[in-house]
Amino acid sequence: MRFWGVRLASIAGGIGLAVLIHWIALSQLSAFGVRLVVLAGLYVTLAVSLNLINGITGQFSIGHAAFYQVGAYAAGLFTVKVFSSQPLTFMLWVPVAMIVGAVVASAAGLLVGLPSLRLRGDYLAIVTLGFGEIIRILSQNLKVVGAASGMAIEPKMLSQSPMVWLCWLLAIGSIALCRNLLQTAHGLSFLAVREDEIASSAMGINVTRTKVAAFVLGSALAGAAGGFYAHYEGFLIPTQFGMEVSFIILTMVVLGGSGSITGSVIAAVALSALPELLRNIKTIPLATVIGLTIGVIAAVSLGRRWSEQLHGPVRDRVLKLSGLTGLCLGGGYLLGLGLRALPALSEATTDGNRIRMVIFAGTLVLLMLVRPQGVLGHREFGLGKWLREPAR
Amino acid sequence: MIDVTSLLVAGIEFGSLPQQLLNGILIGGVYALIALGYTMVYGVLRLINFAHGEVYMLGAYTALFVSWIIYGRAQDPVTVVWYALPLMLLSAMTVCALIGIVLERFAYRPMRNQPRIASLITAIGLSLLLQYGGQLFLPVSPAPNISGKVNPYRDNLTFYLTQPAPSLVRAADALKPEMDKAKAALDEQLKLEKDEFNLSDTGLALRKEFFERQSAYNKAQGEAQSSAISITLPKGQLIMFTVTLILMAILRHIVLFTKSGRAMRAVSHDFDSAALMGINVNKIVTLTFVLGSALAGAGAMMSATFISGVKIDTFFGLLPGVKAFVAAVLGGIGNIPGAVLGGILMGVAESLVVWAGYDQYKDAVAFLILIVVLLFKPSGLLGSNKVEKV
Numbered sequence: 001m002r003f004w005g006v007r008l009a010s011i012a013g014g015i016g017l018a019v020l021i022h023w024i025a026l027s028q029l030s031a032f033g034v035r036l037v038v039l040a041g042l043y044v045t046l047a048v049s050l051n052l053i054n055g056i057t058g059q060f061s062i063g064h065a066a067f068y069q070v071g072a073y074a075a076g077l078f079t080v081k082v083f084s085s086q087p088l089t090f091m092l093w094v095p096v097a098m099i100v101g102a103v104v105a106s107a108a109g110l111l112v113g114l115p116s117l118r119l120r121g122d123y124l125a126i127v128t129l130g131f132g133e134i135i136r137i138l139s140q141n142l143k144v145v146g147a148a149s150g151m152a153i154e155p156k157m158l159s160q161s162p163m164v165w166l167c168w169l170l171a172i173g174s175i176a177l178c179r180n181l182l183q184t185a186h187g188l189s190f191l192a193v194r195e196d197e198i199a200s201s202a203m204g205i206n207v208t209r210t211k212v213a214a215f216v217l218g219s220a221l222a223g224a225a226g227g228f229y230a231h232y233e234g235f236l237i238p239t240q241f242g243m244e245v246s247f248i249i250l251t252m253v254v255l256g257g258s259g260s261i262t263g264s265v266i267a268a269v270a271l272s273a274l275p276e277l278l279r280n281i282k283t284i285p286l287a288t289v290i291g292l293t294i295g296v297i298a299a300v301s302l303g304r305r306w307s308e309q310l311h312g313p314v315r316d317r318v319l320k321l322s323g324l325t326g327l328c329l330g331g332g333y334l335l336g337l338g339l340r341a342l343p344a345l346s347e348a349t350t351d352g353n354r355i356r357m358v359i360f361a362g363t364l365v366l367l368m369l370v371r372p373q374g375v376l377g378h379r380e381f382g383l384g385k386w387l388r389e390p391a392r
Numbered sequence: 393m394i395d396v397t398s399l400l401v402a403g404i405e406f407g408s409l410p411q412q413l414l415n416g417i418l419i420g421g422v423y424a425l426i427a428l429g430y431t432m433v434y435g436v437l438r439l440i441n442f443a444h445g446e447v448y449m450l451g452a453y454t455a456l457f458v459s460w461i462i463y464g465r466a467q468d469p470v471t472v473v474w475y476a477l478p479l480m481l482l483s484a485m486t487v488c489a490l491i492g493i494v495l496e497r498f499a500y501r502p503m504r505n506q507p508r509i510a511s512l513i514t515a516i517g518l519s520l521l522l523q524y525g526g527q528l529f530l531p532v533s534p535a536p537n538i539s540g541k542v543n544p545y546r547d548n549l550t551f552y553l554t555q556p557a558p559s560l561v562r563a564a565d566a567l568k569p570e571m572d573k574a575k576a577a578l579d580e581q582l583k584l585e586k587d588e589f590n591l592s593d594t595g596l597a598l599r600k601e602f603f604e605r606q607s608a609y610n611k612a613q614g615e616a617q618s619s620a621i622s623i624t625l626p627k628g629q630l631i632m633f634t635v636t637l638i639l640m641a642i643l644r645h646i647v648l649f650t651k652s653g654r655a656m657r658a659v660s661h662d663f664d665s666a667a668l669m670g671i672n673v674n675k676i677v678t679l680t681f682v683l684g685s686a687l688a689g690a691g692a693m694m695s696a697t698f699i700s701g702v703k704i705d706t707f708f709g710l711l712p713g714v715k716a717f718v719a720a721v722l723g724g725i726g727n728i729p730g731a732v733l734g735g736i737l738m739g740v741a742e743s744l745v746v747w748a749g750y751d752q753y754k755d756a757v758a759f760l761i762l763i764v765v766l767l768f769k770p771s772g773l774l775g776s777n778k779v780e781k782v
Binding site (some may be wrong): 054058060062112114115116117118122123125126127129130131133134137138140141247250254258289304325350354355357358360361362363364367368369372 | 419440499502503507508509510511512513514516517519520521523524525527528711714717718721752753755756758759760762763766767770773
């Protein structure tokens with residue numbers, strides 16, 4: 001009784017949360033805000049599914065956008081070919097199309113995962129990178145998906161009332177799936193493979209099968225997200241899914257902490273808004289960029305050296321290090337102002353669109369130097385502490 | 393009933409096969425140069441240096457800037473100076489070596505005691521940082537290129553493997569007297585004409601006849617030429633391949649016959665034991681990066697200078713880098729002769745795809761090869777199978 005009660009309540013809670021987000025987004029936010037909410041939901045799904053591969057199972061995939069793209073194109077093509085000759089309404093149809101996207105993407109995941117996951121981690125990185133490239137070349141050349149000029153998905157969601165709830169239901173579903181998976185024996189074998197492949201194979205875990213299962217599951221979730229994106233956007237062109245998207249997802253996972261689901265969710269929500277917001281910033285003086293870069297480098301190199309010598313309570317150390325960071329960044333900004341006096345730099349500007357990938361890449365490198373395990377590391381945080389029944 | 397063989401060979405001309413094979417070997421030399429850098433770093437540090445392609449890109453930019461310094465940005469050199477090409481090569485190699493040192497010292501060395509995935513992420517982050525950060529500072533639009541005019545050896549060498557079909561040659565030769573006659577008649581008429589640009593009716597008719605005969609002759613001549621199997625070899629690419637071979641020979645000498653080379657092989661064999669034997673491991677790792685990056689710089693300078701129509705942007709190193717990595721895996725990663733073999737095979741495979749008429753899929757074939765290699769022989773063609781131990 002209690003078993004089912006908890007489960008039904010969680011499911012109802014998940015659906016309720018998705019509906020709540022839908023209601024708030026559509027009633028309170030502008031069209032741009034709604035778009036940000038939808039993209040955040042998609043990126044949460046993508047980051048959590050990549051976290052399943054990279055963080056929880058300890059593999060290293062850097063071409064996640066390819067599976068997103070495969071799902072989007074498969075679902076879109078399915079809708080274009082089949083929708084007019086079947087009885088379902090559009091609202092019921094989109095989940096079906098998303099399932100199609102998920103199935104095709106997981107098949108692609110199997111195709112890519114089987115050869116590369118038999119081997120050590122490094123190969124998966126380059127194979128997924130290559131798979132992304134193959135998918136890009138195929139989608140730019142195949143006539144059936146519109147080649148480089150793109151494919152229109154008809155029907156698509158109305159732009160004034162997109163199905164935000166579906167997107168967030170998928171996101172919440174992925175979170176629940178990963179979280180619950182880790183409570184089962186299968187999930188524990190994922191963690192065991194991450195910690196030590198040789199030891200876990202000695203314990204009787206089929207390492208290759210575990211890795212492939214995680215990879216296929218992650219690809220399927222990305223494919224489902226792609227299926228939603230196809231019907232949300234209504235138009236697919238190959239450039240929407242470039243390598244940039246893969247690296248944005250990777251940054252989210254790494255920043256949040258590989259292996260921490262909550263970390264991925266927070267990082268995904270925060271970082272998914274960043275490119276869209278930066279797009280609106282039109283002119284940034286190049287001198288400021290240079291100055292701040294120097295400031296960041298100074299903060300990292302001094303902080304790394306200094307933090308080894310610092311002792312005392314955690315709070316003092318954190319305060320000292322943040323003071324140092326603030327000083328370095330302020331100094332960098334002032335340096336930028338000074339650099340503007342140089343004739344070569346006084347007029348040079350750049351725009352937000354061009355520096356966003358620099359920010360993502362810089363985040364990756366700096367994070368590895370400062371805190372390689374990510375902000376949250378392997379930790380989770382949730383309501384568990386308060387909801388768990390007291391020990392008897 | 394469909395004739396399968398005619399479908400398979402549709403659009404394929406066997407006469408152009410030797411030419412494409414040669415193109416493949418020449419471009420494969422460049423892949424081999426880049427692959428050497430990947431394979432050496434992997435051998436010593438067990439790290440895929442994703443930023444290697446970007447070192448290559450920066451090498452091409454260095455060569456571009458040096459050519460701008462020597463000839464000016466207009467790149468319309470009146471006099472070609474003899475020291476331009478060697479200077480471009482040496483400066484590209486030097487700058488790349490310095491970048492390699494900086495990357496190793498400030499990005500990879502702090503990562504050495506972290507889990508391997510941390511250094512992989514650093515490598516990818518660096519690669520992205522150089523690609524996108526470079527766009528802020530380097531000239532990218534319009535994409536610059538090194539003018540072909542800096543290369544004094546622009547002409548082609550043509551070798552005939554078979555002679556043109558005699559009947560076609562005879563047919564073409566038979567047309568020549570008539571063309572000459574028409575030309576003579578036209579010249580006669582032109583002497584009589586007052587205004588060369590405003591011919592009388594006779595002049596117009598004669599000129600028309602001459603043009604017709606000339607185009608008929610040219611067409612017959614072209615047919616005769618294409619009936620022969622020939623190889624066209626741009627002299628620039630011949631220089632490129634020669635320099636590649638020389639650099640590889642130097643590398644071989646360093647690795648096999650010098651003290652540092654022996655130390656490098658020792659470190660590659662067992663990092664920790666080599667350190668215990670008194671080898672300065674940091675120095676050897678730096679040396680590895682210097683050698684690999686310098687080779688990449690040489691490859692970048694040569695492919696940007698000697699291959700016509702190459703545009704440079706900050707993504708210049710992305711595809712060559714990934715292909716060279718595949719070449720290194722194909723030959724057996726960590727294995728130096730394997731990288732050369734893999735590079736050449738990769739170039740040949742690519743040009744065979746072009747030859748078969750699928751040039752838009754040229755860049756995809758590398759990854760297909762990679763997947764096949766990983767499926768059937770993950771240790772590569774020349775690599776040895778190592779069992780991982782606890």
